[in-house]
Amino acid sequence: MAAQNLQSVPDQPAAPQEANAGQGQGQLEADGQAYFDRVMADDSRIEPKDWMPAAYRKTLLRQISQHAHSEIIGMQPEANWISRAPSLKRKAILMAKVQDEAGHGLYLYSAAETLGQSRDQMMDDLIAGKARYSSIFNYPALTWADMGAIGWLVDGAAICNQVPLCRASYGPYGRAMVRICKEESFHQRQGFEILLELSNGTPAQKQMAQDAVNRWYAPALMMFGPPDDDSPNSKQSMAWNIKRFSNDELRSRFVGMMVEQVRVLGLTLPDSEVRFNEDTRKWEHGPLDWNEFKEVLAGRGPCNSQRLERRRQAHDDGAWVREAAASYAAKQVNKQKEYAA
Ligand SMILES: [Fe+2]
Numbered sequence: 001m002a003a004q005n006l007q008s009v010p011d012q013p014a015a016p017q018e019a020n021a022g023q024g025q026g027q028l029e030a031d032g033q034a035y036f037d038r039v040m041a042d043d044s045r046i047e048p049k050d051w052m053p054a055a056y057r058k059t060l061l062r063q064i065s066q067h068a069h070s071e072i073i074g075m076q077p078e079a080n081w082i083s084r085a086p087s088l089k090r091k092a093i094l095m096a097k098v099q100d101e102a103g104h105g106l107y108l109y110s111a112a113e114t115l116g117q118s119r120d121q122m123m124d125d126l127i128a129g130k131a132r133y134s135s136i137f138n139y140p141a142l143t144w145a146d147m148g149a150i151g152w153l154v155d156g157a158a159i160c161n162q163v164p165l166c167r168a169s170y171g172p173y174g175r176a177m178v179r180i181c182k183e184e185s186f187h188q189r190q191g192f193e194i195l196l197e198l199s200n201g202t203p204a205q206k207q208m209a210q211d212a213v214n215r216w217y218a219p220a221l222m223m224f225g226p227p228d229d230d231s232p233n234s235k236q237s238m239a240w241n242i243k244r245f246s247n248d249e250l251r252s253r254f255v256g257m258m259v260e261q262v263r264v265l266g267l268t269l270p271d272s273e274v275r276f277n278e279d280t281r282k283w284e285h286g287p288l289d290w291n292e293f294k295e296v297l298a299g300r301g302p303c304n305s306q307r308l309e310r311r312r313q314a315h316d317d318g319a320w321v322r323e324a325a326a327s328y329a330a331k332q333v334n335k336q337k338e339y340a341a
């Protein structure tokens with residue numbers, strides 16, 4: 001069974017066996033649910049061919065496809081700066097980073113496909129404006145320092161969010177996240193280094209770095225999603241071992257990391273209310289504008305239409321590649337049939 005093929009996930013319960021064949025649908029469902037419940041209780045993994053509740057499948061499909069879309073749309077603000085990078089070295093690093101994001105999108109579309117939806121359908125939903133992606137990518141990248149702030153804050157928030165997802169109960173998602181997280185660490189470091197260099201440069205460069213941090217700080221904090229009391233799906237996702245920590249918990253950890261690192265950068269966070277609460281042992285921050293978050297998510301952010309239009313254009317421009325690949329694949333299949341005959 002697919003569920004047996006695991007690394008570092010001990011004590012996988014035995015999946016329902018073929019002995020079930022011939023039993024009624026109701027019995028199969030009951031066995032499947034019992035198996036699923038055991039996997040959850042043992043904090044083990046569900047694999048694509050295992051039985052899973054329809055709502056679990058739907059939640060994962062939504063989360064993984066949104067995640068894939070975010071990686072692909074997230075290439076745009078940075079790709080916009082590749083031709084304007086200040087040196088050959090910076091250009092090479094930024095290109096590698098943007099290519100990594102394309103790769104993340106591809107792993108995640110593949111993981112989502114194992115849940116039964118085609119990549120074509122997911123892409124159609126994205127370019128039709130029906131699918132969501134992370135609101136952060138609807139903000140503009142105005143200066144070179146934004147490449148630093150995006151790497152440091154946005155990829156930094158992504159790491160906080162995604163490291164726990166390496167243990168997600170759905171096997172293909174968890175495994176995709178392991179590789180993605182390794183690459184995100186490089187992304188954050190390259191962003192940090194851009195800011196460090198600017199911060200130690202001329203007063204105007206330091207100001208540019210501070211301005212970028214000021215603009216990206218709040219949207220990065222909002223990447224963790226709405227506050228816990230306004231996040232209705234979180235509880236179920238945690239019960240299904242998809243999500244391991246609440247939105248507010250992750251946000252608080254992220255603030256704590258940034259407080260330390262911003263000192264090394266010689267910059268400041270644009271939030272006078274950041275403090276460590278000795279009673280709760282958690283980092284706290286100032287209020288965030290959740291109306292703005294909802295507006296951006298609803299498609300009314302500064303760059304929503306531009307991002308979707310660019311994606312549509314790229315999809316149209318790539319039609320010949322998809323046709324050529326499909327035609328080549330069909331030829332290979334025909335050749336194999338001829339050999340077999
Ligand atoms: Fe990524």
Ligand SMILES: [Fe+2]
Nearest residue numbers: 101155184187
């Ligand atoms: Fe990244």
